[in-house]
Amino acid sequence: MAKNKQFVKEITPMEDDFSRWYTDVIIKNELVDYSPVKGFMVIRPYGFALWEKIQEYADRRFKETGHKNCYFPLLIPESLLNKEKEHVEGFAPEVAWVTHGGNNELGERLCVRPTSETIICNMYSKWLNSYRDLPYLYNQWCSVVRWEKATRPFLRTSEFLWQEGHTLHETAEEAQTETLQMLNIYKEVAEELLAMPVVVGKKSEKEKFAGAYATYTMEALMHDGQALQAGTSHNLGQHFTKAFDITYLGRDGKQQYPYHTSWGISTRLIGGLIMVHSDNRGLVLPPRVAPTQVVIIPIAQKKEGVLEKANALYDEIKALGIRVELDDDASNSPGWKFNQYEMKGYPIRVEIGPKDIENNQAIAVRRDKLEKEIVSLDDIGDTIKSLLETMQVEMLEKARAHREAHTYYMDSYENYKKEVTEKPGFTKAMWCGCKECEEKLKEETGATIRCIPFEQEHLSDTCQFCGKEAKHMVYIARAY
Secondary structure (H helix, E strand, O other): OOOOOOOOOOOOOOOOOHHHHHHHHHHHOOOEEEOOOOOOEEEOHHHHHHHHHHHHHHHHHHHHOOOEEOOOOOEEEHHHHOOOHHHHHHHHHHOEEEEEEOOEEEEEEEEEOOOOHHHHHHHHHHHOOEHHHOOEEEEEEEEEEOOOOOOEOOOEOOEEEEEEEEEEEOOHHHHHHHHHHHHHHHHHHHHHHOOOOOEEEEOOOOOOOOOOOEEEEEEEEOOOOOEEEEEEEEEEEOHHHHHOOOOEEOOOOOEEOOEEEEEEEEOHHHHHHHHHHOEOOEOOOOOOOOOOOEEEEEOOOOOOOHHHHHHHHHHHHHOOOOOEEEOOOOOOOHHHHHHHHHHHOOOEEEEEOHHHHHOOEEEEEEOOOOOEEEEEHHHHHHHHHHHHHHHHHHHHHHHHHHHHHOEEEOOOHHHHHHHOOOOOOEEEEEEOOOHHHHHHHHHHHOOEEEEEEOOOOOOOOEOOOOOOEOOEEEEEEOEO
């Protein structure tokens, strides 16, 4: 694609200003709008439809692994938040407080949940009695509030939608198995649904969740070479269960503390989806997550038989379980419609006109490639279904190839400091595990250790930041 070429005049080319391009794509496609409260977004129907597809996929996988949904209060008493010191310190700068009920000052401040560990643990301490009650496999879909200083739709807003699972287990081994199982489900959501490849691994001690024994993450690489933390799963050990006195009668007849996990994904995934796949025409959506997978556009629809054939195609494609629309609005030209649906990211456009009907064919156009393909009307339903599956697979392969092309090996830290701006992307490096090296990296380059990947490579015997003995290969990058 030639630089500075604009297909939709309202969308800034990503080569000119990636941040502006991202905002233009979101606003022009009516995914969100800005609310009267700074930092809070209104998710419009098309944006919410994307979230519903993510929610639908993830919720099904949660339930297949035995989890049940429930709901906990929005407001948390300050005394509960203060029960776990490390946790409250981690969230203190972002907490919103309720101090009045009507005209009356409250006797205790109430926190608008930034996350729900404290209120959920309080309830678990009331409910849990015996080892026979375990495991607790609960999840809730809700919103949380974290008062952010700088916001950007989907990526970082003061309120966002998410799910948070909170489970209790009899043994440390069961809790660890749960933590990694949920991370694997998140990877499925990213790769199988969103066609967004991710690197999975463990967060450093500095970057882990406040109060966690260990945090595991999936990291995606955006089109501009910055990383996005796309989902996390936390093994909380007995940290919170001891702080909140959650005990049960164990198999040995003694009181025990259960082991605890929590895990979450959010509407941030939609931001990742946009920044991995979309282009200067607008959205490019993988078929499995697209609210509408196919749009049929009749050409010269006033001519005899065109609308009838378009409606017959609609019925045939819909009968296969494909999400399809027919745009027979005569007030807009086919050319306008082509641009409109390309901008909205509909995976496949089907064009049908008088000449096509004469030749027993239609034209199919894939949004990711914008190449026209002649398809026979005899088996068009099966052809469209095959095209959608092929597109889903190829979009994941393309995104993975982009990530690999922008993943580098650190030859020296001094060179990295010079190249970090010129060569954005993931960089693999060896690290000694010291917090001091991590802090130096962030201070001097703006990059952070994104994760210690499960798939380790031995690149050097020494830490590339300080020269001490290396313990881990890590992925580093600047991140959203």
